[in-house]
Amino acid sequence: MRNFQQARWDEPIIMEMGSEGERGVLMPLAEERVTDAVGSAQSLIPAAMRRKNAPKLPQMSQMQVLRHFLRLSQETIGTDINIDIGLGTCTMKYSPKVHEQFVRSPKMSELHPLQDESTVQGILQILYETDNYLQEISGMDKFSLQPSGGTQAIYGNVAVIRAYHKANGEDYRDEIITTILSHPGNAAAASTAGYKVITIYPDKDGYPDIEALRAAVGPKTAGLLITNPEDTGIYNFRIKEFVNLVHSVGGLCSYDQANVNGVFGLARAKEAGFDMCHFNLHKSFSSPHGCQGPAAGAQGVVAKLAPFLATPTVEFDGEKYYLQDNGEQSIGKLRKFWGVPQVILRTYAYIRSLGPEGMKKIAELSILNNNYLLKKMLEIEGIELPLAPGKRRLEQARLSWNKLYEQTGVGTDDIDRRIVDYGFQCFFASHHPRLIPEPFTPEPVETYSKADIDEFVAAFASIADEARHNPELVKNAPYKAALATQIDGEGLTDPKRFATTWRAFKKYVDK
Numbered sequence: 403m404r405n406f407q408q409a410r411w412d413e414p415i416i417m418e419m420g421s422e423g424e425r426g427v428l429m430p431l432a433e434e435r436v437t438d439a440v441g442s443a444q445s446l447i448p449a450a451m452r453r454k455n456a457p458k459l460p461q462m463s464q465m466q467v468l469r470h471f472l473r474l475s476q477e478t479i480g481t482d483i484n485i486d487i488g489l490g491t492c493t494m495k496y497s498p499k500v501h502e503q504f505v506r507s508p509k510m511s512e513l514h515p516l517q518d519e520s521t522v523q524g525i526l527q528i529l530y531e532t533d534n535y536l537q538e539i540s541g542m543d544k545f546s547l548q549p550s551g552g553t554q555a556i557y558g559n560v561a562v563i564r565a566y567h568k569a570n571g572e573d574y575r576d577e578i579i580t581t582i583l584s585h586p587g588n589a590a591a592a593s594t595a596g597y598k599v600i601t602i603y604p605d606k607d608g609y610p611d612i613e614a615l616r617a618a619v620g621p622k623t624a625g626l627l628i629t630n631p632e633d634t635g636i637y638n639f640r641i642k643e644f645v646n647l648v649h650s651v652g653g654l655c656s657y658d659q660a661n662v663n664g665v666f667g668l669a670r671a672k673e674a675g676f677d678m679c680h681f682n683l684h685k686s687f688s689s690p691h692g693c694q695g696p697a698a699g700a701q702g703v704v705a706k707l708a709p710f711l712a713t714p715t716v717e718f719d720g721e722k723y724y725l726q727d728n729g730e731q732s733i734g735k736l737r738k739f740w741g742v743p744q745v746i747l748r749t750y751a752y753i754r755s756l757g758p759e760g761m762k763k764i765a766e767l768s769i770l771n772n773n774y775l776l777k778k779m780l781e782i783e784g785i786e787l788p789l790a791p792g793k794r795r796l797e798q799a800r801l802s803w804n805k806l807y808e809q810t811g812v813g814t815d816d817i818d819r820r821i822v823d824y825g826f827q828c829f830f831a832s833h834h835p836r837l838i839p840e841p842f843t844p845e846p847v848e849t850y851s852k853a854d855i856d857e858f859v860a861a862f863a864s865i866a867d868e869a870r871h872n873p874e875l876v877k878n879a880p881y882k883a884a885l886a887t888q889i890d891g892e893g894l895t896d897p898k899r900f901a902t903t904w905r906a907f908k909k910y911v912d913k
């Protein structure tokens with residue numbers, strides 16, 4: 403294990419830096435013949451739009467600016483300097499750097515969404531072909547690439563469910579069923595759309611309870627929103643029965659495939675009977691998201707639901723690519739213009755560079771890595787694998803530190819803070835709901851090597867050991883991080899305690 407020490411710069415904010423007269427770039431004055439011909443640059447700005455006073459900008463050299471931002475970058479444990487396995491359902495996989503060249507190329511970055519379609523045929527072709535690839539991966543018949551993220555894509559699917567039942571004169575259907583260990587975005591999207599949410603709990607074996615579903619379905623059922631594998635990594639082997647049951651009462655079924663890495667090329671939404679699915683194009687198809695970059699979701703449906711998709715979709719008439727307004731039946735717009743084309747371009751590059759065999763390999767590697775990690779984690783005294791014990795997980799696993807907590811008083815939140823001292827960024831808060839006590843959900847996908855996984859496990863083994871011998875050490879962590887104490891849950895919701903910079907944080911700690 404490395405002896406990690408995070409950068410701790412007592413860095414003023416950039417507006418407080420610089421000194422009078424310092425400059426980054428010295429611009430030459432315009433030559434006389436230029437000003438004679440066009441006047442001064444200022445005179446070209448209408449008087450009403452000119453500033454009365456010069457803006458207060460920091461006066462700094464290029465090196466000072468560069469140093470400032472490089473230092474700040476070292477105060478984070480981002481995906482590129484971290485073995486990012488511990489965020490559970492939000493783990494970021496490797497995003498090939500070559501993709502950045504594509505999205506930052508002027509061919510992409512200088513496009514404007516209001517350009518005439520004839521001048522943006524390249525990106526429209528990429529959007530269209532990405533839609534086709536996603537159809538192939540899922541078996542669905544049409545995708546909208548409009549959503550800004552996974553939960554918005556789920557919301558889009560809920561809106562399709564509502565529009566479909568309305569078109570059939572069945573808008574009395576006001577219940578949506580989900581499972582407690584499906585991603586919480588499913589219940590949230592259904593509830594936001596105004597549906598009553600019925601939640602299925604696991605049966606005695608740890609799988610979504612088919613008998614509970616049988617009791618829940620009825621004439622009011624609008625649909626089923628389900629994640630599979632669930633956020634526990636458990637694959638619901640009765641998924642087809644779940645879908646059939648909901649179909650038997652006239653409901654629609656939507657498959658949350660945000661974490662599709664363990665399923666690529668092995669199973670498809672269509673064969674399980676689903677009417678809809680969604681993918682997180684960030685994360686599963688490369689591209690970091692959350693505070694590390696914008697996200698994009700893809701909403702896919704079977705042919706009978708295509709008219710309801712978010713508008714516009716991208717079509718091809720044999721000669722040119724164009725944006726198609728989906729008309730009156732469409733659920734309307736989820737986002738402006740083309741969705742988030744940079745993330746879609748990375749998705750396209752990811753699929754093209756891997757090909758069908760490569761994508762299947764991703765699934766195999768994700769499952770292998772996860773089960774290796776799981777086996778190693780379970781060798782640590784104090785950690786357990788509740789629900790479906792002894793059964794394999796797919797690409798992630800929800801473990802529990804409950805035994806360690808009962809033995810030492812050190813729980814998942816303490817470990818979450820202490821792991822930062824080992825150089826790993828975790829954020830166990832994503833491991834909701836806490837149906838499993840003291841939860842922890844690692845997800846290595848295909849990104850990490852055996853050595854990375856071993857180092858990650860060794861850090862947790864060391865913390866479990868510390869918990870037994872010196873629990874206070876763990877409870878008061880972190881010590882080697884940029885911030886002495888992480889802001890706790892309350893701090894995140896109390897505006898008076900926000901600290902967006904190291905300095906602001908210090909002021910509030912010193913008080």
Ligand SMILES: Cc1ncc(COP(=O)(O)O)c(C=O)c1O
Pocket residue numbers: 491492550551552553554585587629658659660661682685691697
């Ligand atoms: C299974 C699952 N569904 C839905 C989501 C929600 O996606 P987003 O965070 O983009 O809204 C996630 C998050 O990564 C997820 O893991």
